[in-house]
Amino acid sequence: MSDTPQDNAAARESVSVAITGSGGAGVITAGEMLLAAAAHAGWHGIQTRSVGPQIRGGEAVSMVRLATFPVEAHDDAFHLLVAVDWRNFDRFAAEVLLAQGGLVIMDKAAGDVPPPLKERAGKILSLPLSKAAKEAGSRVNMVALGCIAALLGIPESSLEHAARRRFAAKGEKLVEASLAGLRAGRDLTMQEDLADHIANLRLDRPEKPDKPRWIVSGNQMAGLGAVHAGVRFVAAYPITPASDLLEWMTPVLSAEGGMLVQAEDELASINMIIGSSFGGVPSMTATSGPGLALMMEGLGLAVSAEIPVVVVNVQRGGPSTGIPTKSEQTDLNIALCGMHGEAPHLVLAPLSAADCLFTTAWAVELAEALQAPAIVLSDQKIAQMKAISDPLPLPAVKVARKVSEACAPHAYKRYALTEDGVSPMALPGTPGCMYTADGLEHGENAVPSSRAEDHAAMLEKRARKLRNHDYGPAWAEVNGEGEIAVICWGSTAGPVHEAARVLAREGISIRTVSMRLLSPLPIEALEETLAGVKTLIVAENSHSGQFLHYLRAWCDLPQEVISLKHAGPRPITAPEVRRAVIDAIGGGRMQESNIALKEAPVS
Amino acid sequence: MSDTPQDNAAARESVSVAITGSGGAGVITAGEMLLAAAAHAGWHGIQTRSVGPQIRGGEAVSMVRLATFPVEAHDDAFHLLVAVDWRNFDRFAAEVLLAQGGLVIMDKAAGDVPPPLKERAGKILSLPLSKAAKEAGSRVNMVALGCIAALLGIPESSLEHAARRRFAAKGEKLVEASLAGLRAGRDLTMQEDLADHIANLRLDRPEKPDKPRWIVSGNQMAGLGAVHAGVRFVAAYPITPASDLLEWMTPVLSAEGGMLVQAEDELASINMIIGSSFGGVPSMTATSGPGLALMMEGLGLAVSAEIPVVVVNVQRGGPSTGIPTKSEQTDLNIALCGMHGEAPHLVLAPLSAADCLFTTAWAVELAEALQAPAIVLSDQKIAQMKAISDPLPLPAVKVARKVSEACAPHAYKRYALTEDGVSPMALPGTPGCMYTADGLEHGENAVPSSRAEDHAAMLEKRARKLRNHDYGPAWAEVNGEGEIAVICWGSTAGPVHEAARVLAREGISIRTVSMRLLSPLPIEALEETLAGVKTLIVAENSHSGQFLHYLRAWCDLPQEVISLKHAGPRPITAPEVRRAVIDAIGGGRMQESNIALKEAPVS
Amino acid sequence: MNEAMRKPNDFKSGVKPIWCPGCGDYGVLSALTKAFARLNCAPEKIAVVSGIGCAARIPAYVNAYGLHGLHGRALPAAAGLKLARPELTVIAAGGDGDIYSIGGNHFIHACRRNVDMTLIVMDNRIYGMTKGQPSPTTEPDYPTHLYPAGTHVQPLDGMSLALVAGANFVARAFTGDPNDLAEIIVEAIRHPGFSVIEVLSPCVTFRPEEREWKHQIARHALTPAGSVAEALAAVASAPELSTGIVWKGNRPPYTGPGDQAGKRVQDVLDSFVA
Amino acid sequence: MNEAMRKPNDFKSGVKPIWCPGCGDYGVLSALTKAFARLNCAPEKIAVVSGIGCAARIPAYVNAYGLHGLHGRALPAAAGLKLARPELTVIAAGGDGDIYSIGGNHFIHACRRNVDMTLIVMDNRIYGMTKGQPSPTTEPDYPTHLYPAGTHVQPLDGMSLALVAGANFVARAFTGDPNDLAEIIVEAIRHPGFSVIEVLSPCVTFRPEEREWKHQIARHALTPAGSVAEALAAVASAPELSTGIVWKGNRPPYTGPGDQAGKRVQDVLDSFVA
Ligand SMILES: Cc1ncc(C[n+]2csc(CCOP(=O)(O)OP(=O)(O)O)c2C)c(N)n1
Numbered sequence A, B: 001m002s003d004t005p006q007d008n009a010a011a012r013e014s015v016s017v018a019i020t021g022s023g024g025a026g027v028i029t030a031g032e033m034l035l036a037a038a039a040h041a042g043w044h045g046i047q048t049r050s051v052g053p054q055i056r057g058g059e060a061v062s063m064v065r066l067a068t069f070p071v072e073a074h075d076d077a078f079h080l081l082v083a084v085d086w087r088n089f090d091r092f093a094a095e096v097l098l099a100q101g102g103l104v105i106m107d108k109a110a111g112d113v114p115p116p117l118k119e120r121a122g123k124i125l126s127l128p129l130s131k132a133a134k135e136a137g138s139r140v141n142m143v144a145l146g147c148i149a150a151l152l153g154i155p156e157s158s159l160e161h162a163a164r165r166r167f168a169a170k171g172e173k174l175v176e177a178s179l180a181g182l183r184a185g186r187d188l189t190m191q192e193d194l195a196d197h198i199a200n201l202r203l204d205r206p207e208k209p210d211k212p213r214w215i216v217s218g219n220q221m222a223g224l225g226a227v228h229a230g231v232r233f234v235a236a237y238p239i240t241p242a243s244d245l246l247e248w249m250t251p252v253l254s255a256e257g258g259m260l261v262q263a264e265d266e267l268a269s270i271n272m273i274i275g276s277s278f279g280g281v282p283s284m285t286a287t288s289g290p291g292l293a294l295m296m297e298g299l300g301l302a303v304s305a306e307i308p309v310v311v312v313n314v315q316r317g318g319p320s321t322g323i324p325t326k327s328e329q330t331d332l333n334i335a336l337c338g339m340h341g342e343a344p345h346l347v348l349a350p351l352s353a354a355d356c357l358f359t360t361a362w363a364v365e366l367a368e369a370l371q372a373p374a375i376v377l378s379d380q381k382i383a384q385m386k387a388i389s390d391p392l393p394l395p396a397v398k399v400a401r402k403v404s405e406a407c408a409p410h411a412y413k414r415y416a417l418t419e420d421g422v423s424p425m426a427l428p429g430t431p432g433c434m435y436t437a438d439g440l441e442h443g444e445n446a447v448p449s450s451r452a453e454d455h456a457a458m459l460e461k462r463a464r465k466l467r468n469h470d471y472g473p474a475w476a477e478v479n480g481e482g483e484i485a486v487i488c489w490g491s492t493a494g495p496v497h498e499a500a501r502v503l504a505r506e507g508i509s510i511r512t513v514s515m516r517l518l519s520p521l522p523i524e525a526l527e528e529t530l531a532g533v534k535t536l537i538v539a540e541n542s543h544s545g546q547f548l549h550y551l552r553a554w555c556d557l558p559q560e561v562i563s564l565k566h567a568g569p570r571p572i573t574a575p576e577v578r579r580a581v582i583d584a585i586g587g588g589r590m591q592e593s594n595i596a597l598k599e600a601p602v603s
Numbered sequence C, D: 001m002n003e004a005m006r007k008p009n010d011f012k013s014g015v016k017p018i019w020c021p022g023c024g025d026y027g028v029l030s031a032l033t034k035a036f037a038r039l040n041c042a043p044e045k046i047a048v049v050s051g052i053g054c055a056a057r058i059p060a061y062v063n064a065y066g067l068h069g070l071h072g073r074a075l076p077a078a079a080g081l082k083l084a085r086p087e088l089t090v091i092a093a094g095g096d097g098d099i100y101s102i103g104g105n106h107f108i109h110a111c112r113r114n115v116d117m118t119l120i121v122m123d124n125r126i127y128g129m130t131k132g133q134p135s136p137t138t139e140p141d142y143p144t145h146l147y148p149a150g151t152h153v154q155p156l157d158g159m160s161l162a163l164v165a166g167a168n169f170v171a172r173a174f175t176g177d178p179n180d181l182a183e184i185i186v187e188a189i190r191h192p193g194f195s196v197i198e199v200l201s202p203c204v205t206f207r208p209e210e211r212e213w214k215h216q217i218a219r220h221a222l223t224p225a226g227s228v229a230e231a232l233a234a235v236a237s238a239p240e241l242s243t244g245i246v247w248k249g250n251r252p253p254y255t256g257p258g259d260q261a262g263k264r265v266q267d268v269l270d271s272f273v274a
């Protein structure tokens, strides 16, 4: 990895490949199979996709990064770009940057290479991909995948394994056809003089893992975490990019004795889960920005009536309908501050696709323990990413709501002012404790009250229970030492961790703080963690610096604060983080005030 | 005004009276008539009320403050408390504090005086109010009002004027009866030996105003400001305490050729006004917390599609349904940060009941000029307060949307990247400019785009147009000089201004900054205004300090910051502000960091 | 508590209603407690779920579990509760504004979803709690502060909508006849699936003329019809203030999507292996 | 532009639809432009307002003013526009999910409010845009990724709801018969008040079997009924895939609450004098 992305590594620890083509070409399938084959062979890696606006038949790019070490994020340039065709490639150009000197392979029939690519490419190779596919009785994506696998050095056995898994259900004929295509692709590559490029693209051998690796998406892991933690009722309304989380959950819930109900809208879904959780069943919904906006009134009720619910919000580009298929970290504001009145609640963020498992389960634990709503801020990047992972242990969460025993008539106080602020909750069916949960301000006995004293006591109780809880060390992943720290939240952790790894190898030690618990903000722990830091780089995938301003609002930050941010389809990358650190070391930029925030240059 | 509220003034510049009684007793009417009579006689003053949860027939308090100078807020104690009965008085006890040594007048039949009152009262007088009412063929509230007027020295002619205005429409018989009651009250008082108290309660003579004074409520003034500024379409859904704003508007709009449509819910109202404003008609809605929560998705569309709309949000106690009939300043968070994605927009706050006229009109001007949604954060206190005011001039706002002329087919760019970020908007009916407004991210031509470049350009455009606008001096009322400053927003301005007035007479000069424009935050102007300030007192009617944290998030604040805050039915009072200033001067409290915020002691 | 001996009073919570003296909602409260007594339900096995409004205040006055939620959202909250806790008797309650205006979408989808619970709509043809704005059932020419000259909008016909949308039991009752109302509530609760009872319940404060309803009611002018079409015709042709049960359907109640051919958590882990 | 010469093509914007090849919505677009041509509207006097979904993408493809708003909210936005700008021809358009699921409340209230505009519901019995979840019109046993074993929920009958709720013109059409559809759109636009056209519009991607609809349509099995009750009966008894106009009512359109006995701003100032 270097400052200007270029392709000059010797033996590769990490290689990035993009496959592009218009609808029906199957480039997504090819990318997923490449990942699966690599996983089988023992590599790590991730695969993501970017698609055009067409519902079907639109153009798409499949982006794959493979490595000998665990990766959670893309590199900022691709070493190999394979184009089945060039249709609307300019739509993706900003997301798919070819490394300087990188290799481009394209179908002979695809037409002209887009000019910017031409400039950067080390070599452009026109191969008869579609012709070969036709001859092999296969499809062009398989031929392309065959080429790629051969260049990268993916064992044929792993490729065959991936093809069998993929197509077995559809019959042996399809399996054979795809294998033929893969072979044709390999043969095409071998006929060319690509020695230099092959040397450059070939991956180091991986260490063989003990157990077969998993391929997981964030949405699957969030669903798994929720069901594992005991969620048995889900009500939701479909929305991209949360729908596949719901689709994963329905059958599992039905097998676990729970259920998923498709509601008529998000107002219904949030209120349905408030009802079910009032009934004692851990409950969840999943949505994305526009749906979250519709749920805020319901979440306020959950705050006031102290009813635990979990909302997994898979962020996408905003504002409004925005860019539904692309990632962004800009629902932080609404998640933190989107309710009217004083409404303390929980906000968490998974750090990677795999971490969706732990973080979602933890959210269920916290919501139930604190009788408060929890918003989990996932995002499209990790939610729909396919990531190779060691098999994940089911997290050891302790999900336990403090419930009330049966009691004498009129003795039960639903909102008793306990020391920790959590009051035992009577579940319907418990004799003697009949009460009415209320979103009107109330006294300890749950009867509505507009008295100033009751209001003050309840506001304080609801704040106290969150403030005083012991969240343990999971509030963030904290690594490294040094006077420079990079702080981030959620899915930006991936590139930050990788930048730290690269910098460490360059002999530069930095501190990284990747926050999982965003609200209540663990101010003390955070300030302790940042003690001694001179320069703080705040990295986030937003336009206005929502995270930075949130930190400023509540914490004393180090003297110099650098904001590394940009919104939209391009996430923050590891090289950007690394560059920001190097620039910060370069110095000459220290400043007294943390007002005139510097914005790190962003490519 | 003194530290421990007590009643020891000589000639009164300001006097506060509370009238309490259960439903049907008419204490609200009495308070309003007292205010009207005082206005007629040339005093200034305000009247507010507090009611119990009953829809009708519940207990109520009418709180009146009269003064020789303009007042916008209550004092923190009452010099005279008149009780028609004591039913559920404890509900209001925290809101109606008797000044130490104050006078209590009660009906003979009302039973025991609540113990805390007994301790504070200088004298408790049992009078046969209801008996006298019966004898006079009048009602008990008129008798009580007669007593009060006599004690305060309100001229009988003004009282009679108020009674005539109030009851004329209902017939001369009622007028006569009420006059009889008023006289009976006066006579009752005169029979007692109250010389000390009368001396104490009697108001200084006012300067006679040139023109007859007005009595206005914030809701009326907001409606007037909106219609004056050109709003001609309102869609809304009833909610306390915004309903009377709507009820004021319907007939006026119908006379002005506009209309008010009651929508089926708040989702409909916000989308209706988006539709009408897309059509070119300045449009508005009004709501309160729960309704605002439901409008956030719509407001996000208005941000993205750049459609001006104004939402007057009359704040009440939160979270959730909260305390619908009481005031609070806790919708700041949602108003500022309640939309998903990056959604820059306008947030304004009127500083008083009268200021609702200017601020709402200004909001219409800004929304139209910047093609963005504007939220006006009024609150129950000023919205439903009755305030005496000099006649208000209709503000000189310039409401002008930048519209597009007819143009050649396919030439029109709805979201053209202009320098100031505002793009001429074509109104339906304009030949050649047909385009589709969109909440999906789009290019200049309004066609949806998920390209990173388009997204970045539009995010920047939407932020730029707000950032670069010249808002002039109206962003805040700034007064005074000194190293101590008090900053506040919206309706807390009243008590802050009054505290400054009192302090000035005590020889203490402070700076006060009462913010009207909250978003975009005028950072430069604010920092300039605060230059040289050593101690900043941030006053707000919230539990968590929403305003303070917002300021911290974006500005470098002075070295010492003191948070003066409490939520709920009791607003911040002038004596509290004064005390915070005195304490700050007391010193010994300066501190380096602005993290370990001090909270001013609050009674 | 001796089960055989439950009385209406056992179902009163003792919390003092905020309702105006004479409000029709007192009669609904009284009928509801009578119905629970007749059904001999255990109070802890009942949940009353509501939105916001005068009518929607009813849960706190009943000695049962209650959820006083958001304006318009009683039905989804009630459905979530019933689906998660099928053994409970779930009542949803609210006013004409709560259910038919802001809650209209949940109303039609609750009818079609047909969860086994009972909805009581206390119809006073006005927004009581917010002091007298028109509701979807207000007559087009009825003057209010908001519309001194009336809304000019056709009222919504909740019963016909319920019928078309698929409710499994549809009735109208009058709060001034609490025994009859109690009987209808008993039948509605017993009837499987989603039951809708529209209760004419005067707002004596903002619509004092509704006190006259007691003289205008067409008691039991509605009787169970043989088909939805007949029920619709009956509602259309009956006098405006008719009461009675007009429809008892036989659609099976919705208890969730049932078996969706899934695997349990432990068994699904294999699917992640590359 | 010469008014006498407007052609369907004059109403195409040139923006390339994101729709799948073969999607039924192309036919709706084509019929809509035909209807505008037949009505000889000026493009700048038309506004097409929609929510979110495949169907709801239609405004950008029409050469007219368009508002592509929020999922479910086409109808209030369209009503606001029409009430503020009564001289415009306003079309609201969306899918079965957009209008009947999340937009259901606005649908019934739009019917009862009766603003003079036309709603086109492109019904494909599925959520196309979000890739195949069930909609309110999906059959209870239809398998999707979300519910492999079906939802077990009764479909919503949009036309009957429209009739009961008060729509002034109700029809069903088929996108595969664009001339007929265009004719129905022309009639709907011409008819005063709120017009509802449910258009059967196959989703070839997520419900490929709907390609068969072209063989199953009962063309004009519906004809204008004499009363709402008859119209309801006709809808109930006609074959599932019937087309035709079933109702033309004569309720006067809503143009706002009209004169509410108010004073103009300058005249109202007096009322503030103490
Ligand atoms: C989201 C939201 N919008 C508006 C309100 C204000 N509100 C409270 S009750 C009510 C209507 C009450 O009318 P109805 O449902 O008929 O009940 P009633 O009081 O007549 O019994 C309204 C509009 C609210 N609480 N929440």
Ligand SMILES: Cc1ncc(C[n+]2csc(CCOP(=O)(O)OP(=O)(O)O)c2C)c(N)n1
Pocket (backbone or CB within 6 Å): A237, A238, A239, A240, A266, A290, A291, A294, A321, D052, D053, D054, D055, D056, D071, D094, D095, D096, D097, D098, D099, D122, D124, D126, D127, D128, D129, D130, D135, D203
């Ligand atoms: C508030 C909100 N919730 C959910 C979505 C996601 N969403 C987009 S379109 C759609 C449904 C589309 O179905 P339909 O209206 O039938 O249109 P079709 O695509 O089938 O034409 C959904 C759920 C959204 N955009 N906004």
Ligand code: SF4
Pocket (backbone or CB within 6 Å): B055, B056, C018, C019, C020, C022, C023, C024, C025, C054, C055, C124, C128, C129, C202, C203, C204, C205, C206
């Ligand atoms: S306002 Fe009307 S509905 Fe509300 S309590 Fe009073 S009488 Fe009943």
Ligand code: SF4
Pocket (backbone or CB within 6 Å): A055, A056, D018, D019, D020, D022, D023, D024, D025, D054, D055, D124, D128, D129, D202, D203, D204, D205, D206
């Ligand atoms: S997904 Fe279905 S509805 Fe959407 S464009 Fe494709 S065919 Fe049409």
Ligand SMILES: [Mg+2]
Pocket (backbone or CB within 6 Å): C095, C096, C097, C122, C123, C124, C125, C126, C127, C128, C135
């Ligand atoms: Mg009502």
Ligand SMILES: [Mg+2]
Pocket (backbone or CB within 6 Å): D053, D095, D096, D097, D122, D123, D124, D125, D126, D127, D128, D135
């Ligand atoms: Mg559809």
